[in-house]
Amino acid sequence: MICLPAAFLVLPALFHDPPRNPPVERERSIETALTVPPRVRDILRRACYDCHSSETRWPWYARMSPIAGRIENDVTRGRAFMNFSEWKTSAGATSARSDATLTAACFAVQSGLMPKSPYPYLHPEARLSRSDIDSFCAWTREQAARQP
Ligand code: HEC
Structure with missing residues (x-):
């Protein structure tokens, strides 16, 4: 039989709130900074945006330990390398850096x-x-070839 007081102690430790996303300003996103055709936008959103x-x-x-830590870590490192919502102030700050990143x-x-x-494996749409x-690669090449 499950000991009820123990369950009250253990369950909150296993489930916690998912992290909050930083605020999004469309002005700074890749979709404002570059010309992103619908097909590419769809690819980015279903395979990269998370x-x-x-x-x-x-x-x-993402609410459950210990998977939560692994997911948060991927998102933190993924955003640090390239954040499409912060394109203008990060990877897209200069056209050389933007081209290299793409x-x-x-x-x-x-x-x-x-x-x-x-x-x-967990997200078939990705x-x-x-x-x-x-x-996607035709678009990245096109971006790299454009004049600054
Ligand atoms: C599950 C999370 C996740 C998804 C989805 C994801 N990435 Fe990443 N990405 C990361 C992490 C974490 C890193 C940091 C390096 C690493 O751990 O491999 C990274 C690094 C990169 C790098 C740097 C390459 C390197 O060798 O470090 C590129 C380029 C990149 N991602 C492009 C993409 C693109 C394009 C997509 C969508 C098609 C995408 N990523 C989808 C998590 C993700």
């Missing part, structure tokens, strides 16, 4: 490094098809 933006959709299991993003997707495992990857 870790590389301030618009993370925290899943229910070239790395194409490479990461082509090589299957991103979206980071195990995310695509699995990118060959044609998704081709469209």
